[in-house]
Amino acid sequence: MISGPPKILIVDDEVKMCRILAEILESGGYAVKSVHNGNNALSHLQSDIADLVLLDIKLPDIDGIEVLKEIKVISPRSR
Numbered sequence: 001m002i003s004g005p006p007k008i009l010i011v012d013d014e015v016k017m018c019r020i021l022a023e024i025l026e027s028g029g030y031a032v033k034s035v036h037n038g039n040n041a042l043s044h045l046q047s048d049i050a051d052l053v054l055l056d057i058k059l060p061d062i063d064g065i066e067v068l069k070e071i072k073v074i075s076p077r078s079r
Contacts, residue, residue, distance in 0.1 A: 009050035010034040011041040011067065013060050021054065038062030042070050049075050 008030050010018050018034035025032045033050070035041045038059045045053075053071060057064035 005029050005031045006051040007031045007033070007048070008052045008054065009041060009044060010054045011036075011038065011059065011064070012054070012056040013037060013058075014056075036060075038064065038067040041067055042074070045071060045074050 008025055010021050010025075010032060012018050012021075012034070013036050015036060018036065022032040022034055033044060033048075035044055038061050041053070041055070042062075055064050055067060059067065
């Protein structure tokens with residue numbers, strides 16, 4: 001059972017894109033967190049699993065596909 005609004009994690013190195021997406025999603029009632037690289041995304045997901053991750057493929061530190069593989073390890077029930 002979900003308590004509170006659904007959580008969305010935005011992972012994109014373009015700060016402006018994160019801000020725009022966050023504003024739109026927050027106005028729709030979602031709890032939004034933005035990070036700007038793959039390592040920060042994985043660190044965040046270690047302690048707070050998101051209901052949805054919007055993930056850029058080209059990140060400055062780790063390829064988005066690799067981040068996705070690690071997300072599946074952190075939360076194997078996520079698909």
